[in-house]
Amino acid sequence: MATDLIDRARAGDGQAFRQLVEPYQRELQVHCYRILGSAQDAEDAVQETLLTAWRSLGGFEQRSSLRTWLYRIATTRSLNALRAVSRRRPMDWPRKDLEPPEPTRMGEVAWLEPYPDVLLADLPDEAPGPLARYEAREAISLAFITALQLLPPQQRAVLILRDVLGFRTREAAEILQASEPSVASALKRARAALASTCRRDVARRRRSRTPPPNSDLSTG
Secondary structure, three states: OHHHHHHHHHOOOHHHHHHHHHHHHHHHHHHHHHHHOOHHHHHHHHHHHHHHHHHHHHHOOOOOOHHHHHHHHHHHHHHHHHHHHHHOOOOOOOOOOOOOOOOOOOOOOOOOOOOOHHHHOOOOOOOOOOOOOOOOOHHHOHHHHHHHHOOOHHHHHHHHHHHHOOOOHHHHHHHHOOOHHHHHHHHHHHHHHHHHHHHHHHHHHHHHHOOOOOOOOOOO
16 A cells, blocks of 8 residues: 555655655654754754655655655754754844843753644654653653753754654664664763753752751741
């Protein structure tokens, strides 16, 4: 069935192409959101992914699954979007007579957007894989996405592919077009950095709940 749809889509059948990609569209959007931290940017990345897939379907050799191939395109588009942002000149503060506000928290990702709850209802309700470390809903939480944004882009993508989605190292290397040793190394660094971020966050929350010395609360 899938092969027939692929053949028809390659021949220019748009309906066949939609049938091929529709089952993966929502999960690809969530994947792009985890990398980019913006629901709107994720939607743009998915549209670019689908356009690229439509144009490149003739080169899809079916050595991997269609899902893996789509994830490779979506991951590449998302990482390219991050590189484009990093190359932009920083925006000047528009009012020269006013000082910009001080950041409220060290390391806070101020531009991060929560993922719309209404879109979560359409996600496939199945385990992402035997190697996945994070439940699907936890892996879309704002706290987790914020921690991801503090990782370098490549480490971020590796962690999502391996620990959230459950892709094997070989599959993640194929998606990222990287070597397996480099993927394994990036995953090790990403896990360590994420664990360190979580420990600091827990310690900060504990300090915020501890009453100051000599206060009525501290003396009981």
